[in-house]
Amino acid sequence: MDMTDWPAMEATTASCQCGAIRMDITAGPHRTGLCHCRMCQRATGGPFFAFVTMPSARVTTTGTPAIFHSSEGAERGFCGACGSPLFFRPRTREAIAIAFGTLHKDFPFAPIRAIGGESRCAWLDAALDIDAGPTTKADVKSLQASE
Amino acid sequence: MTHIHDLWRDTPDTHGSCQCGATRYHITAGPTKATLCHYRMCQRATGSPYAALLEVPRKRITWHGSPARYASSNRADRGFCPTCGTPLFYDFHDRDVIEVTVGSLPAGFPYEPRVQYGIESRDHWTTNLRDIPGFETLETSVQSNQSNDGA
Numbered sequence: 249m250d251m252t253d254w255p256a257m258e259a260t261t262a263s264c265q266c267g268a269i270r271m272d273i274t275a276g277p278h279r280t281g282l283c284h285c286r287m288c289q290r291a292t293g294g295p296f297f298a299f300v301t302m303p304s305a306r307v308t309t310t311g312t313p314a315i316f317h318s319s320e321g322a323e324r325g326f327c328g329a330c331g332s333p334l335f336f337r338p339r340t341r342e343a344i345a346i347a348f349g350t351l352h353k354d355f356p357f358a359p360i361r362a363i364g365g366e367s368r369c370a371w372l373d374a375a376l377d378i379d380a381g382p383t384t385k386a387d388v389k390s391l392q393a394s395e
Numbered sequence: 396m397t398h399i400h401d402l403w404r405d406t407p408d409t410h411g412s413c414q415c416g417a418t419r420y421h422i423t424a425g426p427t428k429a430t431l432c433h434y435r436m437c438q439r440a441t442g443s444p445y446a447a448l449l450e451v452p453r454k455r456i457t458w459h460g461s462p463a464r465y466a467s468s469n470r471a472d473r474g475f476c477p478t479c480g481t482p483l484f485y486d487f488h489d490r491d492v493i494e495v496t497v498g499s500l501p502a503g504f505p506y507e508p509r510v511q512y513g514i515e516s517r518d519h520w521t522t523n524l525r526d527i528p529g530f531e532t533l534e535t536s537v538q539s540n541q542s543n544d545g546a
Contacts, residue, residue, distance in 0.1 A: 265439040265467060282527065286502060290414040293475075293482035293496030294443040316479040318414060326480025330465040331473060333442035333480060347442030353435065358520050362529040367502060372524055375431060375508050 249303060249342060251277040257300070262350040264332035269311040271334070271346065278302045280357060285364030291316075291324050292333050295369040298348035298359060304341050402509045403428045406449075411499040413481035418460035420483075420495065427451050429506050430494070433521075434513030440465075440473050441482050444518045447497035447508060448485060456493055 254277035262271040279301045288297035313325035313334050325334040336345040348357055362368075403426040412419040428450040437446035462474040462483050474484040485494040497506050511517075 265436065265473075266465065282524075284529075287414065289498040289502075290412075290481055291479075291498070292441050292443050293498040294441050294445075294447055295497060296443075298444055314480060316415065318479070324414075324480065326475070328463075328477070328480075330440075330467070331463060331475030331480055331482055332439055333482065348444060349438040349440075349442040353516070357518065359527050362527050363531075365529045365531040368529065369497075369506070371507050375511075378431070378508060378511050 251279075251303075254279050257302075257356075260352050260355050262334070262346050262352065264327035264330050264334060264350060266327065266330035266332075268329045269309065269313050269327045269332075269334060271350070272308045272310070273302065273346070274306045276302060276306055280359045282359045282362040283364045284362060284366075284368040286367045287318055288336070288364060289367065289369075291318060291336070292347070295372060296362075296364070297333075297336065297345075298357070299336065299345035300348065300351065300355075300357065301343055301345045304337065304344045307344055307346070402430075404507070404509075406505060409501060409504055411483075411495055411501065413476035413479050413483060413499060415476065415479035415481075417478045418458070418462050418476040418481070418483060420459065420499075421457045422451050422495070423455045425452070425455055428510075429497075429508040431508045431511040432513045433511065433515075433517040435516045436467055437485075437513060438516065440467060440485075441496065444521050445511075445513075446482075446485070447506070448494035449497060449500065449506065450492050450494045453491050453493050456495070 257278040259275045260273050281299060283297045314328035316324050318324045322338050324336050333347050334350055335347060406427045408424040409422050430448050431445050433445040463477040464472040464474050467473045470488055472486045475482050481499060482496050483499050
């Protein structure tokens with residue numbers, strides 16, 4: 249695996265919602281990206297898969313992820329207890345792409361490239377302009393009362 | 396100020412499913428509400444920077460298969476396919492609506508989010524999506540990813 253142009257990252261952790269699966273990642277080269285392909289949309293239930301790729305040998309997993317073979321070439325891991333999508337991994341298992349949402353909240357994520365452009369959601373650009381405010385107790389109350 | 400009821404729009408009859416097809420649903424035509432949630436729990440639940448959801452009255456959705464449920468708080472469950480892991484819905488215990496994930500809807504579904512929640516945990520990079528170089532999936536990319544970095 250040629251990682252000559254990959255930037256370095258510090259050691260970090262990742263986990264699912266319920267904490268049954270934890271991944272400890274050591275420092276070293278990594279690459280960030282987004283994939284808009286239809287399989288990644290299905291796998292995350294979202295518009296794209298945001299990921300951090302590194303050699304699998306740098307990841308120590310605690311707990312046993314459920315595995316789905318999404319194609320002949322790759323598998324996807326998720327937590328069987330809470331359903332959090334965890335990673336995409338080629339069947340060679342040489343590298344692993346960890347799902348952004350499982351990473352520690354302070355991980356300095358900045359995607360540098362995107363793939364799967366053929367199925368990129370058209371609404372993504374417009375979504376940037378939607379007015380938004382922080383979640384407040386009043387918002388929650390009004391939503392509950394009006395629906 | 397936009398009234399909350401203005402956020403509902405008519406959408407067509409549609410079918411959704413997980414990756415493997417074990418868990419599917421049908422939604423009849425009628426008003427739905429498309430929302431984004433950047434809340435930390437939604438990030439964890441989808442492994443993503445935000446959850447993109449479609450709110451549907453519960454009586455208009457029919458399930459086929461048995462989604463697994465995780466009680467992510469004392470107010471709501473999150474549903475996913477127990478076979479392939481696709482996140483499928485967010486379900487408030489005390490409301491007559493259910494929110495399905497956009498990734499489980501068909502590719503051509505007219506999804507147009509009108510409001511965002513949980514903005515306190517929005518990731519700054521999601522506001523720069525226009526500027527990130529993008530590429531279509533090529534057969535050579537797939538081959539190189541399979542033998543290379545898995546991205």
